[in-house]
Amino acid sequence: MLEDIPVLSILTFLPLLGTLITLLLPQSRVRFIRGTAIAFTFLPLLLAIALYVSYEPIVGGGAFAEKLTWLSIPLNTEAGLADKGATSYRLLFDYRMGVDGLSLPLVLLTGAVASMASLASVYIRKRWKLYYALFLLLQTGMYGVFLARDLTLFFIFFELTLIPMFFLIGIWGYFGREQAANRFLVYNGLGSAFMLLAFLILIATAGFSATETASGTTLSFSGSYEVLLANLADPNAAVNQDSIMYLSDNLKWTAFILLVIAFGIKLPIFPFHTWMLKVHAEAAPPVVMIHSGILLKMGAYGLLRFGAFLLPGQLQSWAPVLATLGVINIVYGAILACAQKEFKLVLAYSSISHMGIVLLGIASLNEAGFEGAVFQSVSHGLISALLFLIVGSLHERAETTRIDELGGLASVVPFTSGILLTAGLASLGLPGLSGFVGEFLSFLGLFDSYPWLVAVGVLGLLFAAVYVLRSVLSMTYGPLPDRFAAIRDVRFVEALPMIALTALIVLLGVYPALMTDMMSHSFDGLLKLLQSKVGG
Amino acid sequence: MEKYANQYVIVTIFLVLGIVFPIVVLQIGKLLRPSKPNTEKETTYESGNEPVGDSQIRFNVRYYLYALMFVIFDVETVFLYPWAVAYKQLGLFALFEMVVFVGLLLVGLIYAWRKKVFQWNSI
Amino acid sequence: MTMLGSYLTLAAVLFCLGLYGVLTKRNAIIVLLSIELMLNAVNLNLVAFAKYGINASLRGQVFSLFTMTVAAAEAAVGIAVLISLYRRRATVNVDEYDELRR
Amino acid sequence: MQRFWNDPVSWGHAGIYLLGAIAILAVVIVFVTYAIYFERKVIGWMQYRKGPNRTGPLGLLQTVADVAKLLIKEDTIPAKADKALFILAPALAFVPSFLVLAIIPYGLNLQFADLNVGFLYYVALSGITTIAIILGGWSSNNKYALLGGMRSAAQMISYEVPLVLSVVGIAMMTESLNLREIVIHQEGYFWHWNFLPQIIGFAVFVVAAISELNRTPFDLPEAESELVAGYHVEYSGFRFAFFMLTEYIYVYAIACLATILFLGGWNPPAPQLDFIPGLLWFALKFAFIVFFLFWIRATLPRLRVDQLMGMAWKVLLPLAILNIFLTALGIEWWGKGG
Amino acid sequence: MQALQTLTWNDTWYLAPEIVLAAFTIALALLDLSLPRRIDRDIIGWGAVLGLVTAGVFVGWHIHDLGAWEKAGESPFRNLLDGSYRVDDFGNLLKLVFLGASALIVLASLGTVKKEEVPIKGEFYYLVLPAVLGAMVMASSGDLITLFIGMELLGIASYILVGVRKSSGLSGEAAFKYVVTGGTASAFVLYGMSFLYGATGSTRLSGIAQSIGDAVEGSKALVYVAFFLMIVGFALKLALAPFHAWAPDVYQGAPTPVTSFLGVVAKAAAFAMLYRLFVNTALYAYADTAQVREDLFLALAVLAAAAMIVGVAGALRQQNAKRLLALSGVANAGILLVPLTLDITSFHSSLFSEFIYYLLAYVFMNVGAFAVLTVVSRETGSEELSGFAGLYHRAPWTAAAMTALICSLAGLPVTGGFFGKLFILFGTVQTKQYWLAAILLFTTVVSYYLYFSFIRQMFMRSGDTERQTKVPMATGLVVWICAIASVALGVLPKPILEWVDGLFSVSLDFLSR
DSSP states (O other): OGGGTTHHHHHHHHHHHHHHHHHHSOTTOHHHHHHHHHHHHHHHHHHHHHHHHHOOTTTTTGGGOEEEEEEEEEOOOTTTOGGGTEEEEEEEEEEEEOOOTTHHHHHHHHHHHHHHHHHHGGGOOSOHHHHHHHHHHHHHHHHHHHHBOBHHHHHHHHHHHHHHHHHHHHHHSOTTHHHHHHHHHHHHHHHHHHHHHHHHHHHHHTTEEEEEETTEEEEEEEOBHHHHHHHHHOHHHHHOTTSTTOOOHHHHHHHHHHHHHHHHHHTTOGGGOHHHHHHHHHSOHHHHHHIIIIIHHHHHHHIIIIIITTOHHHHHHHHHHHHHHHHHHHHHHHHHHHHOSBHHHHHHHHHHHHHHHHHHHHHTOSHHHHHHHHHHHHHHHHHHHHHHHHHHHHHHHHSOOBTTTOOOHHHHOHHHHHHHHHHHHHHHTOTTSHHHHHHHHHHHHHHHHOHHHHHHHHHHHHHHHHHHHHHHHHHHSSOOOGGGTTOOOOOHHHHHHHHHHHHHHHHHHHOTHHHHHHHTTTTHHHHHHHHHHHHO | OHHHHHHHHHHHHHHHHHHHHHHHHHHHHHHHSOOOOOHHHHSOOSTTSOOOSOSOOOOOHHHHHHHHHHHHHHHHHHHHHHHHHTHHHHOHHHHHHHHHHHHHHHHHHHHHHHTTTTOOOOO | OHHHHHHHHHHHHHHHHHHHHHHHOOBHHHHHHHHHHHHHHHHHHHHHHHHHSTTOOTHHHHHHHHHHHHHHHHHHHHHHHHHHHHHHHOOOBGGGOOTTOO | OHHHHTSOOOHHHHHHHHHHHHHHHHHHHHHHHHHHHHHHHHHHHHTTSOOSOSSSGGGTTHHHHHHHHHHHSOOOOOTTSOHHHHHHHHHHHHHHHHHGGGGOOSBTTBOSOOOTTHHHHHHHHHHHHHHHHHHHHHHTTOHHHHHHHHHHHHHHHHHHHHHHHHTHHHHHHHTOOOHHHHHHHTOSSGGGSTTTTTHHHHHHHHHHHHHHTTOTTSOGGGOHHHHTTGGGTTOOHHHHHHHHHHHHHHHHHHHHHHHHHHSOTTOOSSGGGGGSOHHHHHHHHHHHHHHHHHHHHHHSOOOOHHHHHHIIIIIIHHHHHHHHHHHHHHHHHHOSOO | OOOOOOOOHHHHHHTHHHHHHHHHHHHHHHHHHHSOTTSOTHHHHHHHHHHHHHHHHHHHHHHHHHHHHHHTTSOSOEEEGGGTEEEOHHHHHHHHHHHHHHHHHHHHHTTTSOTTTSSOHHHHHHHHHHHHHHHHHHHTBOBHHHHHHHHHHHHHHHHHHHTTOTTOHHHHHHHHHHHHHHHHHHHHHHHHHHHHHHHHSOSBHHHHHHHHHHHHHHOHHHHHHHHHHHHHHHHHHHTOTTSOTHHHHHHHHSOHHHHHHIIIIIHHHHHHHHHHHHTTTTTTSOSTTHHHHHHHHHHHHHHHHHHHHHHHHHHHTOOBHHHHHHHHHHHHHHHHHHHHHSOOOSSOOOHHHHHHHHHHHHHHHHHHHHHHHHHHHHHHSOOBGGGGTTHHHHOHHHHHHHHHHHHHHHTOSSSHHHHHHHHHHHHHHHTTOHHHHHHHHHHHHHHHHHHHHHHIIIIISOOSOOSOOOOOHHHHHHHHHHHHHHHHHHHOOHHHHHHHHHHOOIIIIIIOO
8 A cells, every 4th residue: 555655754754744734823722733744744654554564575575666767967968979879968856756775764663753742842032933834844854764766865954854853952952052052063064065075976986877869878977876786786887987977996985985975974983073062061951852863863874875885885895994983982982981970962962972883884785784773772862852851851840950959850751750660671772672672683793793892882782881870879869959859750742752861762672573574685786796705 | 741741840930939938038037037035925824814724625525427428438539539520431330339339328427416416515 | 479468467566556545546637647547557458459369450449549539528527526626625635525424 | 851751760860850940949039939929909999009119120020029028037936945856847847838839840841740640649748837827826825826727727627628529520530640641632622621610619629729728808817807827826037938929920820720620731722822822821810810820809898717627618519519419410511531 | 350240230139128227227316316316316216126027028928939949949149249249048148137136226225215314215216227237247247357347347337336335434435445355356357358469369259269278389388377366356356265354344334235235236247257267268169278277266276265264263253243254155155166177078078057056155144144133223323233122023024034044054954045955065075075075065054153143143142121022024025935935946956957057058158160
C-alpha cells in the first residue's frame, strides 16, 4: 500500500505543511497552535512506523524510491561538444528520495525524538507561533537529510536544518543564546561549505554520464547518488584517464578529507567540538533534545553515506586515523565530563565521548562496526533526548542544573529521579539498555580490526561510569537544599515523553534485532567493495 | 605638408614677437621713467579711503555657476562645428540628431533658467 | 617611431603626475585638476596613436574629442559637487572630508 | 605671403615672416593710435563738441602724446599686490591679441597664416585674454579690481558662447572654417554676403562681439561710475597701456572678423566693381565696423549687470541656436548648392 | 578608410529603448521645471517608472524579434553605425536587468524619500533615467568610444544622484569622493583603451578582435599594459579589493535608493563593459593570445578572490547597515567576476548564464534589502544595524520578507542567491579552479555571520518602540516582489536559465561580427 504513494515525500513535507498552517493561525490561539504542531509532528512518526513495518531488508529501499527531475539546467554547448555527438548538455539536480537500512533507523529516531520534543515544548514560554513554525520546518530538514538521494538535495536539506535551528537556539535559549546561535551557524556553515565543495568535485567528475535518447545523446552532470555510486565503483572509470569521469586520486583524497571535516564538525570530532558545548549549555531543553538527539547524527549518517559508500578506498586508508580520532573523542569527552559541575555540560561532553564510539564503528570497516555505529547513533539519540528532557524538567523547577547545587532530589521528585537514574545507566552502557548494544557492536567490530585501540577505548567507558554515577547520584541523593523542598514532581504531559523514551531505550536494549535486522543487507555492497580492495 | 609647416612657423613668429614686444617696450620704459616709490604710492587705491582688510576675498559663487554653464555650452560647440562643416554631406537625419543633441542642452539651459542661475541679485 | 615613443613617454609622465596629484594633494580643486591632467594624458596618447600608430586613422582624434567633452562635463559636475560641499563645510581640504569614516 | 606657403621652411622665409609680423605690429600700433583719436573725435562730433584739437594739426598728435606720457610715467606696483602675476597680466593679455592677427586675410593673396580652423583659432586664443584680465584683477589685491576682473571674466565667457554659436551657420553654408574660404564663398553680389542670409547670426555676432570687447554699452568691468576703472585700477604707465593696446587690437581683430565672416571680406558689393582693389573694399568695410562700434558707444547707455548676463543666456544663446537650425532648414529647402 | 555609415531612420527602431529613456528624461525634466512648487513630485517618480517600463517593453520586443530571426536562419543581432552599436541578446538581457532593477528602486523610493531629505525630489527621479541609459549604452556598445560615453553618462548622472541630498554634508562628501574615484577610474580605463587602440589601430571591438592576434605578436607589452590599466580602472569602478575603500563611504553618504542603484545597476553595467572588452575582443580566437588571456584572467581571478575576502572581512566590523551592505556588495562583485575569469573549455562555456543568473538574484536581494532599510531608517531615523532591532514585533511581515532576502544574500537554500552561487561554483569546479571555489565557499560561510546579524537584530533583540512600522505601499510592494523573486529563483531556476540559454550564445553574441 505504501509503495503506491510518494510516502517519503509526504513524510518529509508534512511538517512543512504544518509550518504553513501554523503561520496562518492567529497568534493568540496558543493551544490551537500547539495542537497543530504536535499533530504534524506525530503524523510523520506514524508514517515512519508504517514505513518500518512494510520495509523488507532484502528489497532494500527500492520500493519507496522516488525520482523526479527537479532541475535540468542547460549548459552552453557551443565551445566544442559537437564532436561528442551531443544534442543536449545539462546539469541535473534530481529530486530523489530513498530509504535503506542505514537511513530508516535514523528516520524513526527523528520521528520519536521530534515527537517527544514537541511534547516537551511546554517549557517554551514565549512567541509560540514562531517557535512551532520553526520547529516543524526543522523537522522537514531532518527527514530530508536522511531520505535524500541526491547530493544537492541532501545539501539543501542539510542547510535547511541550519536556519530554524539558528532561530531556535538564538531566540528561546538561555543567557548566552545569541553567541551559541552564532557559533552554531558559523561552524555548521563551514562544515556545509566543505561538504558542498566535495560534492561539487564529485558531481563535476564522477557525476558525468551520457544517455542515449530518441533525439540524440544527452550529456549530463548529475548529483544523483546512484549515478555517483555506479560511476565511482566502475573500475573502468579509473583506468581511462581521458574520460571526464576520471577522478584522480588526489581529487578523491581532497573530496574525502573535505567530507571528513564537514561531517566531523557536525559529529563532532575532537578539535571541532567547541560550538556544540555552547549549544548544549545555552539552548532551550526541547531544542537541545533535537540537537543532541538528531542533528549530531547527521554527521555520522553523512560520513557513512558519502564517505564510506562513495569513497571506500579512501575510508580504508584512513580507517586508522578515524579510529584514533574516535578513541581520542571517547577519552577526551569522558575525562572532561568528569570535571564538569554543570549537568548540561556533563551531558555535552558525554555526547562527544559517545560520538567517538560511532566513529570507531565506522573505522572498523566491517558489518558489526557499521551496524554498531548506526545503533549507537540511535541509542544515543534516545538517551540524550531523555536526559535533556529531564534537564528541562529540573531547570523548570529548580532553576539550576548545577550538580553542586542540587541534591536529594529523590525525595521530592522521585519519578524524575528514577528516570534520570535509568537514563544515566543507559548512558554508561548497562546491559539490557540500548546504550550497551551500540557500544558492544562497535567495539566488537573494531576488535577485528584494531584490537589495541579497543583497550584504550574501553578505558573511556570506565570514565563514563565515573561521571554518570557521580553526577546522577549527587543530584538524586544526599542532603536536599531547603529551597528545593517545595518543588513538585512532573506533570503528566512531561511524564509521557519520559516514559515513552525510557520504554524505547529498554526495548532496544532487550531486543536489538528490531533495528539490526533492517540494517542487514544495506552494507552488503559496501562490504563487498571493501573486501575486493583488501583482496586486490 | 609644407604648407602647414609654414603656417605654424608664422604663428610661432607672431608668438615670439608678441612676447618680445612687451618685454622690450617695458624695458625701454624702465630706462625712461622715474622710479621713486614710497608707501603712499604703494597703498591700494580705494577712492582715497584707507583700505580695510584683505581684498583677495572669496567671490560670489555665482561666478562659478557661470563658469559651469560656459563649460557645458562651450563644449557643445566641439560637436557643433564638425557637424556644421560636414552638414551638407550628412543630410536631414543629421539635423534631427543635432536637434536632439541641442535639445538636451536646451533643457539644461531651461533648467538653469528656472533655477534662477541667471538672476543676478548682488555684486 | 621615435616620435610615437616620445609622445607616449610624455603622456605617461603626465598621467603619473595626475595620479600622484589625486593621491597626495589636499586641495580638492587640485585633486579635480589632477584628474583632468590624467585625462589629458590620455588625449595625448590617443592623438599620438592616431597619427603615428598602426592603421593611423582619425578614430583616435575623434575619441579624444569625446574625451575632452566628457572631461568637461565631469569637471563641471565635480566643481558643482564641491561647491555644494564647500557650503556645508567651508573648507576645500580633502583631509577634512572625513565625517563618513567611522 | 601665399607664395612662400608651399616652399620648404627655411631661415630665409622665417626672416620674411618676421619682417611681415613686425610690419603688421607697426600697422596695428598706428591703427590703435588713430583709432583712439578717431573715437574721441567721433564721440565729440556726436556730442556737439570738438574732441582733441590742440596737439598737432587737428589734434592728430594727441594720442601720440598720450602714449609718450604713459611711457615715461612712473610705474607703481601696490605693496600688497602679487608682483609676479601683476607684471605678467598685461603681457599675457597682449600676446594672444597679437597672435590672432596672424590669421586674418586682408585679400585673396594677403594673409599670413592660413589655418583650416581659422575661426576656432581666433576663439581659442582670445579666450586666453580672459585669464589675463582675471589675473590682473586678482593680483592687484584691490576690491575694485577684483570685482572688475570677475565681472569681466563672467561677461566674456558668457558672451563667448553666443559669439561662437553665431558663426556655426556660416560654417554650415561654407563647409569650412577657413577664413579665406569663407570669404571666397561670398563672392558675387552683396546679397551673397553672409550678413543677409545669416541676419540673425550677424546680429548676435555684433552684440556678442561688442560685449567681448568690454566696450560700452557692455563695459561693466570697467564701469567708471561703479568700479573706478575695473580690473586695471592699479595699473599705471605702460602696463596700463598694454591693456588699452589689447583692447584696441581686439577692436581691430573683431572688425576684421566681422568683415570677413559677414561682409564678404575683400569682395566688392557687385562683381562689376572689382577694378577697385580688394584691400580697399576690405578697408572700407572695416572702417565702417569700427565707426559703428564708436557710434554705439556714443549712443547707448550702459546696461545693468543683471541685464547684461541675462541677455547673453536668455536672448542671444537661444537666438544663436535658432539661427543654426534655420540655416539647416534653409539648406535643406534651397538645396545643398547654396 | 571605410565609408561613413550614418544613423538612419531604420536604426531608431533598434534604439527605441534608449530613445524612450532619453525622451522621458527630457519630458520629466521639463515637467518638473514647469510644475508649481506645491505639487508633490511623486508624479515625476511614477513617470520615471513608466519610462523604465516602456523601455523594458521595447527591449522585450527586440528580444522577441531577435529570436524570430534566429529561427529564420538570420543572424540574431544587428550592428548599427558600422558596428559601434550592437543590438544582441547579451545587451538586451542586461538591459532588462538594468531597467527592471531601476524600476524597482524608483518604485521603492516613492513614498520613502522625504522632501526634507532630498529637497529636489523631482531631479532625483528623473536623473535615474540617464544613468540607466548610460548603463544600457555600456551593455550594447561595439566600440571603445561608445563604451566610454556610456560609462561616463552613467558615472556623471550617478555623481549627481549621490550628492542629491544637498542639505547633508555627508551626501556632498560622498559625492565628492565618488567623483574623484570615478574620475580616476575613468582615466585608467581610458588610458588602457588608448593603448588598446594603439596596439590594434582600431576602436571598434570587431576591429580589435581581428587584429589582436597580430598586436600580441607585434607588441605584447602594449596589449598587457592596455588590459591591465583597464583592469585597474574597472576594479576601481566595481570597488574590487584593494580598490574598494571608497565604496562604504559613498554608499553611506548617498540617499539609500541611490546606494541601491549604485550597488546594482552601476555595478552590473561595469560588468557588461568588462564582458564586452574582455570576451568580445576574442582573446580566445588566436593561439598567440592564449598566454595573455591566461595572465589577464588570473589577474581578474585574484581580484575577485581579494574582493570576496576583503569585502566580507571588512563588513564583519560594520555597525552601519549601509556600509555593511556596501562591503557585502564588494564581496558580491567578486563573486560576479568569477564566471568571467573561467576559461571557456569544451566542457564549460556557460559563463554568461552563471553571471546573469547570479546578477538577477543579486538585483532582487540587494534592492529588497535596501528597500527594507529605507523603511527602517525612515522609522527609526538611523541607518545603524540596531535600527532593525525588534523589527519582528513592529512589522512581522516585513521582517519575514527581509529574512528571505537575507537568506538569498547569504546564499542559503532555497533562494536565488544559493543557486547563483552554486552555478558559479560548479563552473569553477568544472574548469578546475578549486582555489577560487574554496575562497568563494569560505567567504560565503563567514558572510552567514554577517547577514545573520540582521536576523539577530530583527528577531532576538527588542527595539526602542513597539509601535507598528508603517510601510508605504509602493515600498512594501517592492520588498515583497524582491523577496518572492528571491525565493522563486531558488525553487525554479530552470525557466530562466532555459530562456537565457536559448537566447544567448557565446559565438553569436560575443564572437561573431
